[in-house]
Amino acid sequence: MVAKKKFLFGLKADRQIDGDKMNREFSDRVMAEGGEGAAIAACMQCGTCSGGCTNIDRMDMSPRTLILMVQRGEWEKVLKSNSLWLCTTCYICTSRCPRGVRPADVIEAVKAIAIRQGIENDSTRFNQIFVELVQKRGILFEPELMQKYGGLQAMLEQAKLGIQLTLKGKMSPFPAKIKNPKKFNEALEKAGKQ
Amino acid sequence: MKYSYYPGCSLHTTAKEFDISTKVVMEELGIELKELEDWSCCGGSVAAGVSHDVGMAMAARNVALAQKQNLDLLASCSGCYNKSARAAKALENETEKDRINTILSKMGISVSDYNIRVRNVVDVLVNDLDISSRIKKPLTGLKVACYYGCLLTRPADITGWDSPVIPMSMDKLAQACGAEVVDFRSKTKCCGGPILVSKQEVAFELTKKLLDEAKSLDADCIVLACPLCATNLELRQPDIEKKYNVSYNLPVLYITEIIGLALGIKPGKLGINKHIVSPKSVLAKLGI
Ligand code: SF4
Ligand code: SF4
Numbered sequence: 001m002v003a004k005k006k007f008l009f010g011l012k013a014d015r016q017i018d019g020d021k022m023n024r025e026f027s028d029r030v031m032a033e034g035g036e037g038a039a040i041a042a043c044m045q046c047g048t049c050s051g052g053c054t055n056i057d058r059m060d061m062s063p064r065t066l067i068l069m070v071q072r073g074e075w076e077k078v079l080k081s082n083s084l085w086l087c088t089t090c091y092i093c094t095s096r097c098p099r100g101v102r103p104a105d106v107i108e109a110v111k112a113i114a115i116r117q118g119i120e121n122d123s124t125r126f127n128q129i130f131v132e133l134v135q136k137r138g139i140l141f142e143p144e145l146m147q148k149y150g151g152l153q154a155m156l157e158q159a160k161l162g163i164q165l166t167l168k169g170k171m172s173p174f175p176a177k178i179k180n181p182k183k184f185n186e187a188l189e190k191a192g193k194q
Numbered sequence: 195m196k197y198s199y200y201p202g203c204s205l206h207t208t209a210k211e212f213d214i215s216t217k218v219v220m221e222e223l224g225i226e227l228k229e230l231e232d233w234s235c236c237g238g239s240v241a242a243g244v245s246h247d248v249g250m251a252m253a254a255r256n257v258a259l260a261q262k263q264n265l266d267l268l269a270s271c272s273g274c275y276n277k278s279a280r281a282a283k284a285l286e287n288e289t290e291k292d293r294i295n296t297i298l299s300k301m302g303i304s305v306s307d308y309n310i311r312v313r314n315v316v317d318v319l320v321n322d323l324d325i326s327s328r329i330k331k332p333l334t335g336l337k338v339a340c341y342y343g344c345l346l347t348r349p350a351d352i353t354g355w356d357s358p359v360i361p362m363s364m365d366k367l368a369q370a371c372g373a374e375v376v377d378f379r380s381k382t383k384c385c386g387g388p389i390l391v392s393k394q395e396v397a398f399e400l401t402k403k404l405l406d407e408a409k410s411l412d413a414d415c416i417v418l419a420c421p422l423c424a425t426n427l428e429l430r431q432p433d434i435e436k437k438y439n440v441s442y443n444l445p446v447l448y449i450t451e452i453i454g455l456a457l458g459i460k461p462g463k464l465g466i467n468k469h470i471v472s473p474k475s476v477l478a479k480l481g482i
Contacts, residue, residue, distance in 0.1 A: 033246050054384040058396060086393065089239045090384035091348035095358040102349070111243035123392040131237070131244045134252065138234035140203040149391060161429060161470070168468045170210045178234050180302070187300035188252070192245040 023073025030070055033109035040106060042099040043067045049093035049103045059083040063093050063103045070106060079114045083107070085123035125149065131192070135185045138178030143171070195322070197313070198265035199227035200256055202274035202421075203235050208429065209271065209421035211465030215450035216270045216315055218464055222457050223323055227268065230259055236277040238422075239345070239388040250290065251297040253281035254305065258298055261306045270315040270450065272420035276345035279312040279352050314346060316419050316449060317355045320363040325370050330458030332372025336479055338452065339378040339413035340364040341404065343385055343423045358382070364449050368417060371456035376411040380404050387422035390430070398434050401426040405434065405442050415445040415476050417452055424448070428471050445473040455480065 027040045043064075050062035061069070061081040069078045078084075084107060093103040115124050129148045134140050143162065146154045155162075165171040178184060205213035220227055233256050242249025256278055260267040267282075269275035284290040285305055295305050319325060348358040356363045359382060365375045385404055386397030404427065408416050416427055428446035435441055446469070454464040461482060466473055 054386075054400065055396065086389070086396065088344070088384045088386055088388050089243070090344040091358070092344070092382075092384070094349045104349075108243045109246060112245050115244055123389070126392040127240045127244050130240045131248060134235045134237060134241065135248075139206075140235050140238075142203075142207065146391075164470055165208060165429075168210075168470070170208050170468060172207070176206065179232050183301050184234065184255075187297050188248050190300070191247045191251060191297045 022071050026070055026073040026075055026078070029113060030106055030109045033112055039099065039101045040067060040070055043071065043101045044099055046098065048096050048098060049101070052092040052096050054088050054090050054092060055083075055086040059086050063087075063107070066110075067101060067103055067106060070110070078110055079117060079119060084111050084114060085121060087111075135188045137175055137181050138184050139176045141175035143173075144175065195224075196226040196228065196265060197268035197318075198230045198260040198263045198310075200230045200233055200260070200267055200269045200274055200278065202233070202269065202271045204271055204273075204421035209424060209448070211451060211468040212270050212419075212421060212424075212448040214463075214465035214468075215448055215454050218459055219319075219450045219454045219457065220315075222454075222459065223319075223325070223328065225318070225323075228263065228265065230256060230263070230267070233259065236274045236281075238273055238277070247293055247297060249277075250281055250284055250294055253277040254285060254294045255298060255301065255303060257282045257285065257310065257312065258303050258305045260310050261308045264308060264310075266311045266313055268313050268315060268318065270419065270448075271422075272314065272343060272346040273422055275312065275314040276348075276352065282310065282312045283352055285309075314353075314355075314419070316346065316363050316367070319449075319453065320367055321355060325367065325453060325457070329371060329456050331456055331480070331482075333368075333452060333456050333480060334372050336373040336452075336476065337376055337412060337414045338368050338373045338417045339376050339408040339411060339415070340368055340381060340449075341378065341385075341408075341416050341418045341423065341427070342381050343387070343418065343420050344382070346419055347382070364417060364419065367449060367453060371452055373452065373456075376408075376413050378408065378411065378413070380407050385423045385426040387420075387426055390422075390426060397426060398430070398437060401430065402434050402438060402440075405431065405444060408444060409442055413444070414479055415447050415452075415473065417447050417449050419449050428469065431471055443471065443475075445469065445471050445476050447473060447476065455482065 047064045050064040061083045087107045237249045237252035342361045347356045347361045350358045386400035390397040
C-alpha cells in the first residue's frame with residue numbers, strides 16, 4: 001500500500017486550503033446564522049488564534065482546527081467538539097487573527113446551530129435557560145436562573161452568598177421587569193425559531 | 195455633556211456599588227446621566243450563542259431607545275457596553291439592520307437613522323475628561339492591579355479606544371489618582387465569566403491564576419470595570435479559597451470607586467460598604 005501523501009510542496013496536505021476540499025455548505029450556514037463569521041475562507045491556518053486561546057488546554061479541537069473543519073464541512077466533528085462549550089467568547093483569537101477571520105463569532109454561530117440541531121449538555125441548558133428568562137421579563141433575575149439550572153442543590157450552595165447580597169441591598173427577592181414583557185417575549189420567541 | 199445611561203441587570207443588583215460610584219463620580223465631573231427609560235438586558239455573552247438574531251435584537255433594543263433620546267449611550271458594565279456597541283455597529287449594516295428592525299418593530303420599537311455612539315465609562319473618563327486636575331486625596335502608597343478582562347477592549351473594531359492586547363486606560367486613570375500600578379501580566383486574560391455556572395471548575399481555575407498573580411505582585415486590590423469579572427474575582431473568591439485551600443482576602447474595586455476616593459468623595463457615598471470581600475485594608479492604607 002502506498003503511504004498517504006502527507007506533504008505537498010512543504011505544506012501538510014491536510015492543512016492546505018485547496019478549493020476542492022472546501023465544502024461551502026457548512027460555511028454558508030455559519031454565515032447565514034449571521035454575525036461576522038463571513039471571513040472563514042480567508043483562514044490560512046497559521047494557528048495564531050489557538051496560540052492565545054483561553055481554554056485551548058482543555059479543548060478537544062483547537063480554534064484553528066475548528067475553522068478548518070468548518071471550511072471542509074465536517075459537521076459532526078464540529079458539532080460534537082467540546083471546544084464550543086469551553087469557548088468563553090473572550091475575543092483573544094479574533095483580536096489576533098491576521099486575516100480577519102473572527103473565530104469567536106464563528107464559534108458563536110456554530111453554538112446556535114448546535115442548539116437548534118438538538119445538542120444537549122450543561123452549557124446548552126444553561127444558555128437556553130438564560131435566554132428564556134431574559135425573554136420572560138426583559139431583565140434577568142439571577143436567583144431564578146440558579147434555581148432553574150441547578151435546582152434546590154444550587155440554591156442551597158448559593159444561600160450564604162445570597163443572604164450576604166440581600167443584606168447589602170444587592171439582591172431583591174422580587175424580579176424587575178420591563179414595561180411590556182409580553183410583546184418583548186413574543187417578538188424574540190419568533191426570532192429564535194427562525 | 196449628557197449621556198443616556200444604561201446600567202444593565204448587574205448594576206441594579208450585584209454591582210450596585212458600580213452604579214452608585216459611576217453616578218456620583220460623573221456628577222462630580224460635570225457629566226449628566228439620564229437613565230435609559232425602559233432598558234432591557236443586553237443578552238450578555240450568552241444570547242447570541244443561542245440565536246444570533248435574538249442576541250442582536252436584545253442589545254439593539256437599548257441602542258434604539260437611546261436613539262430616541264438623541265443621546266449617546268453610556269454603559270459602565272464592560273459586557274453591556276460591548277454588546278451594545280456591537281449592536282450599534284450591526285445597525286450600520288443594511289442587512290443586519292433589516293433583520294433587527296423586523297424583530298424590534300414587533301416590540302413596538304423602531305430603529306432610527308440617528309446614529310449614536312456607545313461609550314464605556316472608562317473610555318469617557320480617560321479620553322474626554324481630565325481627572326488629574328481634580329484630585330483632592332491622592333491614593334499615595336496604594337498598589338493596584340488593573341484588570342481589563344475581555345469585553346472592555348476587545349475586539350478592537352467594536353471598542354477601538356484602547357489596545358485589545360495591552361490596554362493602559364485604567365492604569366493611566368489609577369496613576370492619575372496617585373496610585374501605584376503593578377505590572378499585571380494577566381490583565382487581559384479571561385476570568386471564565388461566561389462559563390462560571392456551566393463549567394465552574396474551569397472558571398475557578400482561570401480566576402485563581404489571576405488572583406495568584408495579583409497577590410504575588412503584592413497588590414492591595416484589583417481594580418476593574420466588569421461585574422461579571424467581579425463575580426468571579428470577588429463574590430466567588432471565598433469559594434476559590436476553600437477549593438484550593440488558599441487565602442487571598444484581596445479586595446476588588448470598581449475603577450469609579452477608586453477615582454471617587456481620589457476626588458475626595460466619602461466611601462459611603464460611593465457604595466464601598468457594599469463589597470463582600472471587605473475593602474477595609476484599602477481604606478486603612480489610605481488613612482480614610
Ligand atoms: S488566526 Fe486566523 S488565519 Fe490564523 S488559523 Fe486562526 S482563524 Fe486562521
Ligand atoms: S473566544 Fe473562544 S476560541 Fe477565541 S480565544 Fe477566547 S476561548 Fe479561545
